[in-house]
Amino acid sequence: MNRNCGLRIANCELEKAPNPRKIRFTQNQNTQQSPFGHWILVPGDYLGFGFLKLGILAILFLPLVLATGPLMGCQRSKPEITVAGSTSVEPFAELLAEGYMKNHPGSNIYVQGGGSTAGIVAARTHAANIGMSSRSLLPDENDLHPITIARDAIAVIVHPKNPLNDLPPARIVGIFSGQIKNWKEAGWESHPIVVVTREEGSGTRETFQKLVMKNEEITLAALVQDSNGAIRQVVSNDPHTIGYISLGLVNEKVKAVKISGVEPSVANIEVGMYTLVRPFLFVFDAEPAGMAKAFLDFVLSPDGQKLLEKEGLVPATFKVR
Amino acid sequence: MELKEKIIGKSLLLIALSSVMILGLITFFIFEQGIPLISKVGPLNFILGERWVPSKGEFGIFPMIVSSFWVTAGALALGIPLGLACTIFLAEWSPPSFAMVLRPAIHLLAAIPSVIYGFWGLVILVPLVRDRLGGPGLSILSGSLILGFMTLPTIISISEDSLKALPPTYKQGALALGATHWQTIWRVLIPAARSGIVASIILGMGRAVGETMAMIMILGNAVQMPSSFLDSARTLTTNIGIEMGYASGDHRQALFATGIVLFLIIMGLNSLAIFLSRRRMGS
Numbered sequence: 365m366n367r368n369c370g371l372r373i374a375n376c377e378l379e380k381a382p383n384p385r386k387i388r389f390t391q392n393q394n395t396q397q398s399p400f401g402h403w404i405l406v407p408g409d410y411l412g413f414g415f416l417k418l419g420i421l422a423i424l425f426l427p428l429v430l431a432t433g434p435l436m437g438c439q440r441s442k443p444e445i446t447v448a449g450s451t452s453v454e455p456f457a458e459l460l461a462e463g464y465m466k467n468h469p470g471s472n473i474y475v476q477g478g479g480s481t482a483g484i485v486a487a488r489t490h491a492a493n494i495g496m497s498s499r500s501l502l503p504d505e506n507d508l509h510p511i512t513i514a515r516d517a518i519a520v521i522v523h524p525k526n527p528l529n530d531l532p533p534a535r536i537v538g539i540f541s542g543q544i545k546n547w548k549e550a551g552w553e554s555h556p557i558v559v560v561t562r563e564e565g566s567g568t569r570e571t572f573q574k575l576v577m578k579n580e581e582i583t584l585a586a587l588v589q590d591s592n593g594a595i596r597q598v599v600s601n602d603p604h605t606i607g608y609i610s611l612g613l614v615n616e617k618v619k620a621v622k623i624s625g626v627e628p629s630v631a632n633i634e635v636g637m638y639t640l641v642r643p644f645l646f647v648f649d650a651e652p653a654g655m656a657k658a659f660l661d662f663v664l665s666p667d668g669q670k671l672l673e674k675e676g677l678v679p680a681t682f683k684v685r
Numbered sequence: 686m687e688l689k690e691k692i693i694g695k696s697l698l699l700i701a702l703s704s705v706m707i708l709g710l711i712t713f714f715i716f717e718q719g720i721p722l723i724s725k726v727g728p729l730n731f732i733l734g735e736r737w738v739p740s741k742g743e744f745g746i747f748p749m750i751v752s753s754f755w756v757t758a759g760a761l762a763l764g765i766p767l768g769l770a771c772t773i774f775l776a777e778w779s780p781p782s783f784a785m786v787l788r789p790a791i792h793l794l795a796a797i798p799s800v801i802y803g804f805w806g807l808v809i810l811v812p813l814v815r816d817r818l819g820g821p822g823l824s825i826l827s828g829s830l831i832l833g834f835m836t837l838p839t840i841i842s843i844s845e846d847s848l849k850a851l852p853p854t855y856k857q858g859a860l861a862l863g864a865t866h867w868q869t870i871w872r873v874l875i876p877a878a879r880s881g882i883v884a885s886i887i888l889g890m891g892r893a894v895g896e897t898m899a900m901i902m903i904l905g906n907a908v909q910m911p912s913s914f915l916d917s918a919r920t921l922t923t924n925i926g927i928e929m930g931y932a933s934g935d936h937r938q939a940l941f942a943t944g945i946v947l948f949l950i951i952m953g954l955n956s957l958a959i960f961l962s963r964r965r966m967g968s
Contacts, residue, residue: 451930479931558821563906564739565931573740581738587823587917588906590927597807602815602822 444472445655449483449496450567451591452516452610453644456672457496463671464662473659480567484508487647493656495647498567509648513663515678517611518572518640519620519628521596523603528552530622536576539606542583547604559586560598560607568592571642572608612676633678644677715948719941731942737908739928739936746943748910752825752918753894753950755911756904759829760836760893765886767833768840772882775841776848777870795838803899806831811903820915823905829914831899836889843888847881847962848874880961887958891951897922921947 447457454477461473478486480497484505487495501510520536522528528551531539538544540559548554561582562569573582589595592609599605600617611628614620620628623640632638652660662668669679723731726744734745771791775784806827815822855877859869875882905917906927919927925940925947932940 477930481931481933485933556820563927563931565928565933565936567931570740581741584736584738585907585909585917587821588908588919588927590901590906590930598823601812605821 443468443470443655444474445493445659446474446476446491447494447496447646447659448476448478448486448492449647450480450498450644451477452480452498452568453496456514456644456675456677459671459675460663460668461659463668464659467662468658471655479565480570481565484647487649490649493648494652494659497645497647498642499570499645500643501645501647509651510643510645511648511652511660511664512643512680513646513660514644514669514672514680515633515641516644517628517630517633517638517678518568518575518608518642519611519614520606520608520623520640521599521614521618521620522606523599524617524619525603526552526606526619528621529619530625532624533576536623537578537580540577540582540586541580542585555604558602558605559583560595560605561586561588562592562595562608563588563590566590567642568608568610572640575640575642630673630676630678641678643680712948715941715944718938719943719945722935722938722942723945725935726939732946735910737924739932739939742935744935744939744942746921746924746946748908749919749921749924749943750946752904752911753920753922755825755914755918756828756832756900756920757890757893759825759914760832761886761890763830763833764836764840764889764893768837768885768889769844769882771837771841772844772848773870773875776845777866777874791838791841794834799835799896799899800902802831802835803902806899806903814915818915820913821905821917823903823917824915825904825911825918826914828900828904828918831903832893832896835896835899836892839889839892840885843885844878844882847878847885850881851877884958884962887954887961891954891958894920894947894950894954895922897926901926921950 447461454475458475461475464473465471476492480499483492483495483497484501485495486492487508495508497510498516501508520531526547531550535544535550539550539557540561542559544550545557546554547557550557559582562572569582587598587605589598589607592613595607595609596613596615596618599607609618611620614628622628623638626632626637628638628640633641646660646663648656664680673679722744726734731744731746732750733747734743735747736743736745737748771787775787779787810827810830811822811824813822814820814824814827818826851874855873856869859873860866864872900920901923904919904923906919906923907917908919908924909916911918921943924943928936929940
């Protein structure tokens, strides 16, 4: 019932509406020549020209908006920092940030991924207060201040069905460089080896290249996945794959192989037996100060280090050599 | 009120222009970032080079161009027959009640996010290909199958429109001359709607070339030149998608340069589709 009434009223209004509008429209056609009106109408008067002017106006306007955006962000008063970079360090940094924020209510730490190189660039360009890196700095990045917050091992992983438990470094190099193509050559059944690697630029890949492959190149035929988790996923699905991931992320679905009889474990890293180890870095563009320093102090404190150790990392205080 | 109307008109124009402006800005930045690297490496070395090793300064995207072509061809090999069969059934044979269910279902295919296609492919299709046919499973074949399904909505909806836009006299005339229903479809209707159907296939091709997320998950992303449909491969889009997170310097520019090549391919395909559908309108 109600609906019908509403409809009727709406119809009535629609029927009434055109009349007053028509009157107004005809009246205003005479006021076209007002000076204000003319100024506004200029772009439309010469059509091609008008488009151009409007375009220029919009182009000028856009950077203005883009430029003032970040400035407005700076005026926030809450103490906060941004930590960005390596996706390998990211989950640990999130844990640390959580711990820090619990102790310092009201402060905010934003943790973002993006990759080691992106993190180092972000620290240099001040896009982030702290950059995270899972590889050592390159020579041309030496102007930055890296601080090791922990060490992480890289484990070579295979499917649990794979009977091989131990591989010498030379064989690992052979497999990853594509010279050993069949599992038969490595002492298992006759089946092509499927090599899984990280993408170019990844901190994990760069560490693996530097410490294991040295001058040999990882085969171009290797499958490429863009995260530790994705490699673990692929290796756990296919019995004939081999890959490498962060030791902290090895679970029961994949098997970490011994390298020349040395098992990848925190104990072996601490005594320097397992050498496939890389630093997790916080990168600063200058001496850390303010809240960034407070966060760093927390990370290096016994509490922070214990948190990392519980997650399978080796504390920064151990000198690995 | 004329002043007000003009103001409204101009501000709408300004807003409409801003969308074109964004396109302009994106184009400008892709070219601005990518051109220096292409000229540094040399256009021929960049496009025809067979090795992509950014850490050693080797930027050759020929394997990716070839892979994009293979994956797209595979997708069309599945998408065209399936799409056309669906179109003909929908337009000519399907009882209206059935079409009312089938048509929205096909449109729904387009609404499924590509990451879902990718996930489904990874969990169901990849193990199937690996166990039945060999290879790593993450392969051109798996990618093509998934992409084939993803192009279906584009192919079906546009080619059905072009079939329906034909004057009814074509069909009536053919039937009156004694042709069977199938003869009418195959000899009269399809040839008459040909340009629209071809345009739909080209747009589907554009969709296939541009798909990224599902392909990152399914193709395996190896940078080698593929030698069979069971090999892992990397397309132009997945090259950008998988490496952008860590790329810097020349490597980053090389990804933008990959974007230029992709941009030109997609522009070419879309222009071809627009040209073909315009020709249909003209005739």
